[in-house]
Amino acid sequence: MNWNDFNLLKQMDWDTTGARVRFRSRAVLACMMLPFAVNGHSLTLPAPEFDIGNVRVSRKGEAYADEHACIWHGGGSPDEAGYLVEFLADGKYVLHALYAAKEPRPVDILLDGVKVHTGFKDATGGWNTKSARWERQCSVQVKAGTRMVTLRRNGPFPHICAIKIEASEGLSGGASVSRPAPEKRQEILRGTAHDGRLRALRRKILMPDPEAVRRAIRDLEKACPDRYAAVDHLRHLDAFSKEQARMLALLDHGEEPDTVRFDALASGVRAALLANPLLDVDRLLVVRRRIINGRARQATGRELGWVPNNYLNHTDLPGTGYDNEIAVMTGLRSGKPTLKKLFKPDRDTLVRDVCLDFDGQRLLFSGLDRTNRWAIFQIAADGGSLQQLSPADDPDLDFFDACYLPNGKIVLCSNAYYVGVPCLDGKYKVSSLYRLDPATKHLRQLTFDQDHGNDPAVLHDGRVVYQRWEYSDIPHYFARRRMTMNPDGTGQLALYGSNSWFPTAFRFAQPVPGHPSLLAGILSGHHCRGGYGDVGRLALLDPALAGAYPFRYRPTSKEWGEVGQPIAVTPEILPAEKTGFVQLIPGYGKPVAGTVCDAAVTDVYLKQHPSLATHPHPLNEKYFLAAMKPDADSLWGIYLVDVFDNATLIYEEEGTALFEPQLFLPRPRPPVIPDRVNLASKTADVHIADIYSGPGLRGVPRGTVKAIRVFAYHFCYIGKGGFPLIGTESGWDVKRVLGTARVEADGSACFQIPANTPVSLQPLDADGNAVQLMRSWLVGMPGERVSCAGCHEDRRASLPPQRSLAETRHSEPLSPWLGPARPFAFTHEVYPVLERHCIGCHREKQTVGPRSMPCFADPKTAYDTLHPYVRRAGIEGDMALLAPMEYHTSTSRLFQMLEKGHQGVTFASMGGEARARLACWIDLNAPFAGNWAPPVWKGVDPVARRLELAKRFAGVDVNPEAEHATAAEAFRSRTLTGFMKPPPVASVASDGLQAAGFPMDHTAARRLQEACAGRLPSSLDLGNGVVMRLVAVPAGAFVMGRLDGAPDERPRAVVRINKPFAMGVAEVTNDQYARFDPEHDTRYIDMHFMDHVVPGHIANHPDQPAARVSCEEALAFCVWLSKKSGLRVTLPDEAQWEWAARAGTDTPFFYGGADADFGRFANLADSDLRNYRMKWEGASVLQNRFPHPPEMNFPLHDPRFKDNGFVVDYVGQTEANAWGLKDMVGNVSEWTRSSYAAYPYPGAAAQGETRRVVRGGSWADRPADAGASVRRAYQPWQKVFDVGFRVIVEVE
Secondary structure: OOHHHEEEEOOOOOOOOOOOEEEEOHHHHHOOOOOOEEOOOEEEEEOOOOOEEOOEEEOOOOOOOOOOOEEEOOOOOOEEEEEEEEEOOOEEEEEEEEEEOOOOOOEEEEEOOEEEEEEOOOOOOOOOHHHOEEEEEEEEEEOOEEEEEEEEEOOOOOEEEEEEEEEOOOOOOOOOEEOOOHHHHHHHHHHHHHHHHHHHHHHHHHOOOHHHHHHHHHHHHHHOOOOOOHHHHHHHHHHHHHHHHHHHHHHHOOOOOOOHHHHHHHHHHHHHHHOOHHHOOOEEEEEEEEOOOOOOOOOOHHHHOOOOOOOOOHHHOOOEOOEEEEEEEEOOOOOOOEEEEEEOOOOOEOOEEEEEOOOOOEEEEEEEOOOOOEEEEEEEOOOOOOEEOOOOOOOOOOEEEEEEOOOOOEEEEEOOOOEEOHHHOOOOEOOEEEEEEOOOOEEEEOOOOOOOEEEEEEOOOOOEEEEEEOOOOOOHHHOEEEEEEOOOOOOOEEEEOOOOOOOOEEEEEEEOOOOOOOEEEEEEOOOOOOOOOOOEEEEEEOOOOOOOOOOOOOOOOOOOOOOOOEOOEOOOOOOHHHHOEEEEEOOOOOOOOOOEOOOHHHHHHHHHOOOEEEEEEEOOOOEEEEEEEOOOOOOOEEEEEEOOOOEEEEEOOOOEEEEEEEEOOOOOOOOOOOOOOOOOOOEEEEEEOOOOOOHHHOOOOOOOOOEEEEEEEEOOEOOEOOHHHOOOOOOOOEEEEEEEEEOOOOOOEEEEEEOOOOEEEEEEOOOOOEOOOOOOOEOOOOOOEEEEOOOOOOOOOOOOOOOOHHHHOOOEOOEOOOOOOEEOOHHHHOHHHHHHHOOOOOOOOOEOOOOOEOOOOOHHHHHHHHHHHOOOOOOOOOOOOOOOOOOOHHHOHHHHHHHHOEOOEOHHHHOHHHHHHHHHHHHOOOOOOOOOOOOOEOOEOHHHHHHHHHHHHHOOOOOHHHHHHHHHHHHHOOOOOOOOOOOOOOOOOOOOOOEOOEOOOHHHHHHHHHOOHHHOOOEEEEEOOEEEEEEEEOOEEEEEOOOOOOHHHOOOEEEEEOOOEEEEOOOOEHHHHHOOOOOOOOOEEOOEOOOOOOOOEEOOOOOOEOOOOOHHHHHHHHHHHHHHHOOEEEOOOHHHHHHHHHOOOOOOEOOEOOOOOOOOOOOOOOHHHHOOEOOOOOOOEOOOOEOOOHHHOOOOOOOOOOOOOOOOOOOOOOOOOOOOOOOOOOOOEEEEEEEOOOOOOOOOOOOOOOOEEEEEOOOOOOHHHOEEEEEEEEOOOOOOOOEEOOOEEEOO
């Protein structure tokens, strides 16, 4: 089907997206392969028989149509096809579709422009229509009449063959649905075309906004009073404004006015904007790309020479099949500028990434060399002297995307690192940054990152700014940062985007002339429907204002939205001073919304405004050149755009796309930063002035951190990668433990790391547990001194003026960690601990269920059955900076059991080395594998080739695969020491304890409560209409503890509660806590697996319990509420809490024993918790939850019962105990004010014990791990993901 078969139909009433559609000519309608079928109550329409649309048609036998004709992606966005249907009776109709899809591509179904359903959600097995199958889509209530049924998708359609509409049973009369007669359809479409012309004319008339033009004229008048005729331009603008108003009035009356006078005046407005003195140079460099088959207006992606998605790079482009050239444009204000060829390749190879040197005498570009590999070329300013600068003797390497450095060298991108893209299983090569000296041909690697580095440019101060994509245990769609470094690779720092969800991508960032820190770039997406990887919305970013866009989302529900549907989440919109984003263009006077969206171009920016832009070239902080496409029917042309919302066409050319505009003249050369590397050195020094400085360890008491664990990343190889190879929820990369460094008493440290190696740091407490996780890495160049003020400190922070203790000594080598540096592998590091201390009881087949038991018969089985007892960051945790100890070993069930004692095995009996190995395993995200063992890739051994290139370009001679092989051989040849049987555990005998009046039945408990209720408050007023409900808890005696519980729950004791008190009916909610601390954010509960489009499961709804609140903060809330209420508000002690939770019962739960159905009474780890795994369901799509394999028992849960929650729920959703208290067990655990001490209660805390007791259990706990007597201990300053609190009021 040729595009000439379509005629343009302007926007229709029911088209609300701003996209253009096309209607079908009679000739086209006559050529359909499948006639429509009508049987009175149903109508079957071949999909190619659309009345309006912008999709392609394949007849049977053409592309994809091996069985049925079909419609598919036409190149524009959104894809759309509309069908006129005659509904002869009011009633309910059912729509079915016949389609083929290799992967789900959901399609919106609209009736007269109103969305009624999203369907087409399944995959049928392939794109060819032989795999097509019928699927019921929806039923919809329809009023009789001629209606437009429209299919629409922001992105490529599935391959749709037919739709069928049938009347539901019960409709009266004869035929209920039919196709209108051709004459009627043509009449409707003609009327629609007329209306569309009027709407298009209205858009044209409104396009020059007089107020936006006036703002620009006034600005130019002020900036260039002697070079800009503002008075004349304003007079002309007034005339234009009057004519514009007259034209709009005629349109309001349905008239189609003549536009001759308007066009003449609009031309004058354009002249006023192009009279900008910044264009006086009248000479631009552009890339001119001719588009074949008349598709210049519809082409996207690779067809235009773009990288189609931002997870790819140049090597995914075909590289050939292009008719393009570098050209010089002059006569910018003439209305018909002249384009003169400067350089055109002698083959049909792609030309892009043009960079003019500072003196304007030469320029670089990317293209294909004679071996069809990407290479960097240079030509003189006259177009001659072509030479290939990048190496030409490596047939497996590509070089692209280069820029000049102030010293004459160049920085470029290459895949010579031989790392594969992890999220694509290593199937694509990662691009890293290198420095090339054209004079000597010396090439040196500068970045050593997990994924792509690209878009290098030089800042005004001589540093290099570039984009780095990294996702070490964070959501990979959104993990792109703007980085800076010196031209020699030293000083690599995050400039913008660390711990920030927004933007998804900020491409082609360029420094703005005349401003010290402003950048102009393009906001884009990750998955870019329509191939929009290189394009998006022009934005201005000033990293000097802020280094990240804070994500504070105010949910109205605990659910994000409809699963299976694309989602875009807009957090609290903040001013530029807090986000760094100054403006979108267009977007004058509006703060920038930090909307989090995967396919941001189609799902956000094109919905806001139909324009797209790429490759901005700043002229100053208000005016920019850009390649731009104002709407779906426009060409890609060169525009002058400004912050006042004007976009003025300089030139476009039919059949052509124009890109990469830049002034063709010299520009100021930034200062040359001298090299600071010592290439003879194999190490770099790291100096930390004060590890407690900065938000990373905020609230951690000084003296807590004793050492720093240092590990390196061993990234995946080309041809083999992906997180499933590492373990279960264990991150993307192999982690190689290098050793530890000591931390001085003042928090300073100074130590050596291997140069040119990505390393991560973990501050360790006295027991060797990580207090914080660095989900990123740093790289030191040879001989570099890498300095930082503290842990995640503001990059603008300066080092403290006083000299630290670490500065009084030389930088120290790392202390080895239980042997030489090596990749961490569960088999080598953890399994020997299990053999020694655990296998005697855990050799038999695992038990899955409410009281599971792992099996350690072999390393893989041991890993699969032990890792559910470990809480860790997983593959894609929240992007935000973690609270200290968020994933501390104390939050893992494994450590909780071994701290207390498990069948006689304790950390004390296991020894320090065993504990260190287990702690390291947890802190490294519980990996299994320690190597990749990649296969031969395209005839190349990836291990040997990476090692060879690392030696050549980075001076690195380390082979982690060989280190792993050495450890594996040591494991195989180990001497088995045998199972160390723990001392026998004495059986727990009945203690015979009894308390008067305990236990009591429900009636007796209520009677006891009623006797004291009148003396206690029933509510607390927190202000602003927020009230906390209280109930009375009477005095009394009970037996505290549990004989068959954990060791720290016994010996039991009879405890007397001497005075009644009032207690919160439920945990303190986020809304209630916000009255005290409005900045607190409980945030989210981690999701499993990958492809997350939201930060996690919502935990910060106002009606959910406040969690990640430390005991100290909970007590401070009580002090605040005491002052506000005039009452003594505090946390309960352990005895008060257990007495209240039991409400007179002596069973583990007020509703029964550990085997009781808790569904109505507690939000615990139920059968639904197994459905914790997310997976890819489409770009931007909010994912469903899927089950982990049943034999995995992950997360730990009780498969017998189901409650009403999934993770943390709104408070008070369960049935109350006898005293009216809800959620005492489950939902979140709760702080008490008691110090952790041995029983019998009240015991004395051991010397040095600072932890406080947490009670009850949470949504993450099985009944076996929860209950009225269950105790856990956390530091009073520790913020725990599932720990909240409730208050009591004590009255004299």
